[in-house]
Amino acid sequence: AQKITQTQPGMFVQEKEAVTLDCTYDTSDPSYGLFWYKQPSSGEMIFLIYQGSYDQQNATEGRYSLNFQKARKSANLVISASQLGDSAMYFCAPSPQSNTGKLIFGQGTTLQVKP
């Protein structure tokens, strides 16, 4: 079974600082994608960023970027210039190409941004 590890159950960051949320995964599939989602306290699941395992460059999307280390099976989310609205739960989800498209999520990391 696919294993996803988000080792930081809870994190704090000062407003305007950068923060890194860790994610490691275990897949034997050579081709896969890696998704990150945000779940604010209101409950909705918001897609943030995607990285393909064969992409040459790390994905970026506005203030979000991925520190993707394929050999280590690690895809850490970096949020730059944190804002109060970034306070939320963050989930990573690897998606092997053989997986029909469904996502299996990690346990998540709760991020709180302090003013």
Added chain:
Amino acid sequence: DSGVTQTPKHLITATGQRVTLRCSPRSGDLSVYWYQQSLDQGLQFLIQYYNGEERAKGNILERFSAQQFPDLHSELNLSSLELGDSALYFCASSAGVFGSPLHFGNGTRLTVT
């Protein structure tokens, strides 16, 4: 707005009852997924449909069933409800192509009393 519509937003029912959750996917998306989120189990994949056919099954109980209709909307049926079924149920949709993100609805909050 993700474009995925789930109804109802909230549902309160008693143990032993049966409920139906409804989902309309984003326009053009062929694949529908159902997830259950509870405090103790986290976000669990239940089942996936693609263009009306079941494509993948996760930790879905036998008391639960789902289907996707020709117009691509989907329903999740939960029967013989137990207190432990209280959770947030999400529907998501995608194009069903590798690398396509899932777009989630706002969820149905089910409370079983």
